[in-house]
Amino acid sequence: xxxxxxxxxxxxxxxxxxxxxxxxxxxxxxxxxxxxxxxxxxxxxxxxxxxxxxxxxxxxxxxxxxxxxxxxxxxxxxxxxxxxxxxxxxxxxxxxxxxxxxxxxxxxxxxxxxxxxxxxxxxxxxxxxxxxxxxxxxxxxxxxxxxxxxxxxxxxxxxxxxxxxxxxxxxxxxxxxxxxxxxxxxxxxxxxxxxxxxxxxxxxxxxxxxxxxxxxxxxxxxxxxxxxxxxxxxxxxxxxxxxxxxxxxxxxxxxxxxxxxxxxxxxxxxxxxxxxxxxxxxxxxxxxxxxxxxxxxxxxxxxxxxxxxxxxxxxxxxxxxxxxxxxxxxxxxxxxxxxxxxxxxxxxxxxxxxxxxxxxxxxxxxxxxxxxxxxxxxxxxxxxxxxxxxxxxxxxxxxxxxxxxxxxxxxxxxxxxxx
Ligand code: TYD
Ligand code: MG
Numbered sequence: 001x002x003x004x005x006x007x008x009x010x011x012x013x014x015x016x017x018x019x020x021x022x023x024x025x026x027x028x029x030x031x032x033x034x035x036x037x038x039x040x041x042x043x044x045x046x047x048x049x050x051x052x053x054x055x056x057x058x059x060x061x062x063x064x065x066x067x068x069x070x071x072x073x074x075x076x077x078x079x080x081x082x083x084x085x086x087x088x089x090x091x092x093x094x095x096x097x098x099x100x101x102x103x104x105x106x107x108x109x110x111x112x113x114x115x116x117x118x119x120x121x122x123x124x125x126x127x128x129x130x131x132x133x134x135x136x137x138x139x140x141x142x143x144x145x146x147x148x149x150x151x152x153x154x155x156x157x158x159x160x161x162x163x164x165x166x167x168x169x170x171x172x173x174x175x176x177x178x179x180x181x182x183x184x185x186x187x188x189x190x191x192x193x194x195x196x197x198x199x200x201x202x203x204x205x206x207x208x209x210x211x212x213x214x215x216x217x218x219x220x221x222x223x224x225x226x227x228x229x230x231x232x233x234x235x236x237x238x239x240x241x242x243x244x245x246x247x248x249x250x251x252x253x254x255x256x257x258x259x260x261x262x263x264x265x266x267x268x269x270x271x272x273x274x275x276x277x278x279x280x281x282x283x284x285x286x287x288x289x290x291x292x293x294x295x296x297x298x299x300x301x302x303x304x305x306x307x308x309x310x311x312x313x314x315x316x317x318x319x320x321x322x323x324x325x326x327x328x329x330x331x332x333x334x335x336x337x338x339x340x341x342x343x344x345x346x347x348x349x350x351x352x353x354x355x356x357x358x359x360x361x362x363x364x365x366x367x368x369x370x371x372x373x374x375x376x377x378x379x380x381x382x383x384x385x386x387x388x389x390x391x392x393x394x395x396x397x398x399x400x401x402x403x404x405x406x407x408x409x410x411x412x413x414x415x416x417x418x419x
Contacts, residue, residue, distance in 0.1 A: 079109040156191060256343035
C-alpha cells in the first residue's frame with residue numbers, strides 16, 4: 001500500500017511496469033481518501049479515520065504532556081508499512097532510540113534525523129520519499145531564509161508554511177508538534193492554526209495519567225472528536241472504555257455531589273458535578289461556576305427559587321465540573337441544581353444515581369439528545385437510578401437501571417431526596 005497510495009511523487013519504479021500501472025490505475029481514484037493508520041484506533045478516530053496523505057496536522061500541548069511519545073508511537077506504527085521520517089530538534093538520535101526501545105517499538109523503516117534546519121529536513125524527506133514526516137518541534141526548527149532565530153513568530157510561520165507547501169506538493173502527511181508556550185498565543189501553536197488542515201490539542205488534568213487529544217479543527221473529519229489515552233510505563237495506551245475515567249468518587253458520597261452523563265466527542269462521558277452552598281459572609285452573594293456557564297448558573301438559581309422552593313439569595317454558590325471538564329450542553333442543568341440542593345440540605349444523594357435534563361424557565365424538565373445512549377452507558381458503569389425528563393425515558397426498560405421521568409424540577413427534587 002505504501003508507495004502507490006502516495007501518488008506519482010512517491011511511486012517507486014517497479015520491476016514490471018505493466019503491473020505497477022495496473023495497481024496505480026486501481027488506486028488512483030481512492031488516492032485522496034486513502035489514509036494511513038496510526039496503529040492507535042483512538043488517534044485515527046480523532047483525525048477522522050486515519051492520517052490523510054498530503055495533510056498537515058498540528059499537535060499542541062504543554063511541555064511534558066506526551067506529544068513526542070504519541071507521535072513516536074504513531075510514526076513507528078506507520079513505518080510498518082511506509083517510510084517515515086522523524087525530525088527532532090529536541091533530542092539526539094540516541095535519546096529517541098532509547099525512548100523507542102523503552103516503548104517496545106520496532107520500526108526499522110523509521111528514520112530519525114536530529115536536525116533543526118528545515119531545508120535539510122525537507123531535502124531528506126524528499127530524498128527518502130517518506131509517506132509521513134514528524135517535526136518535533138516547530139519551535140526548534142528554523143528556515144535559513146528567515147533572518148530571525150528559531151522559535152520566533154516569523155520563523156514559526158515560515159517553517160509551517162514551507163511544511164504545508166511540501167505536504168501538498170509531495171503528498172507527504174506532515175505532523176507538527178508545537179509546545180504551548182507560557183506566553184500563550186505569542187509563539188505557540190495558536191499562530192499556526194490557520195495554516196494547517198488539522199489542529200489537535202493534548203489536554204490533561206494536573207497529576208492525572210489520563211490524556212485527551214481533542215481535534216479543534218479538522219478539514220478531514222469532525223471537530224471536537226476526542227481520543228482518550230493513559231500515560232503508562234510503556235507509553236500512551238488507548239483507554240478502551242473512557243466513559244468513566246473522570247469518575248473517582250469514594251464509596252461514601254458526600255452531600256453536594258451528583259453524577260451526570262455528558263456527551264463529549266460523540267460519546268457518553270460520566271462526570272461528577274459538585275455543588276457547594278455556603279452562608280454568605282458579606283456583600284453580594286458569590287456565584288462561581290467552574291466548567292459551566294455562570295450566566296446559566298444564575299438563571300438556574302432563579303428557577304430553583306421560583307419553581308423548586310429553594311432560595312439561595314443569602315448564600316454563596318459554587319458549582320464545579322470535576323476533572324477540569326466543561327459542560328457545553330444543557331443536560332447539566334438538573335444535576336447542577338441537584339448538587340446545590342444536596343449541599344444546602346446537607347444530604348447526600350444516592351451514590352448510584354445519575355441525572356441529566358435541561359431546565360426551562362417555567363421549571364419544566366426538557367429532554368436532551370441521545371438520552372437512551374446516556375442511560376445505557378450509566379447502567380453499564382453500575383448506576384442503578386436515573387432522573388431525566390419524561391421524554392428521555394426509554395420505551396424499553398434498561399436492565400438494572402430504574403429510570404424516573406420527571407415533568408418538573410420540583411418532581412425531580414422530590415424524587416431525588418425521597419430515599
Ligand atoms: P513527552 O512525550 O516527552 O512529552 P512532550 O513531547 O509533550 O514534551 O512525555 C514526557 C513525559 O511522559 C515524561 O515526563 C515521562 C512520561 N513518559 C511516561 O510516563 N511513559 C513513557 O513511556 C514515556 C516515553 C514517557
Ligand atoms: Mg517532546
